[in-house]
Amino acid sequence: MFIDPGRLPIFSSEWRPDRSETSEPRPGVKNVVAYLDKIPIAEGQRDVQTYKACRILIEADVPVADATAIIIDWQQRNCQKPWSAFQILDKVRRVYAED
Numbered sequence: 001m002f003i004d005p006g007r008l009p010i011f012s013s014e015w016r017p018d019r020s021e022t023s024e025p026r027p028g029v030k031n032v033v034a035y036l037d038k039i040p041i042a043e044g045q046r047d048v049q050t051y052k053a054c055r056i057l058i059e060a061d062v063p064v065a066d067a068t069a070i071i072i073d074w075q076q077r078n079c080q081k082p083w084s085a086f087q088i089l090d091k092v093r094r095v096y097a098e099d
Contacts, residue, residue, distance in 0.1 A: 032057060032060045032062060033070060051095055053070075071092055072088050075088065
């Protein structure tokens with residue numbers, strides 16, 4: 001079943017949540033990317049370390065899309081056999097869904 005695109009609502013910026021640019025960052029990790037670079041990915045530990053990295057990103061209030069990009073980059077730099085972007089997206093979505 002397909003919906004006629006002409007019947008879909010037109011996006012309104014009022015639908016987005018208000019995000020103040022002056023809001024204070026959460027206490028804890030200030031530079032999540034630099035922190036993740038300190039986490040090695042030993043052979044056989046890619047799944048566990050990726051889970052831990054996702055939990056850190058959740059605690060830092062990093063949105064799913066940004067977290068996915070950060071994890072992709074992190075694995076490329078720190079893993080001998082990084083996952084595909086699809087595998088990382090799947091993992092990030094599953095970990096974020098736990099919250």
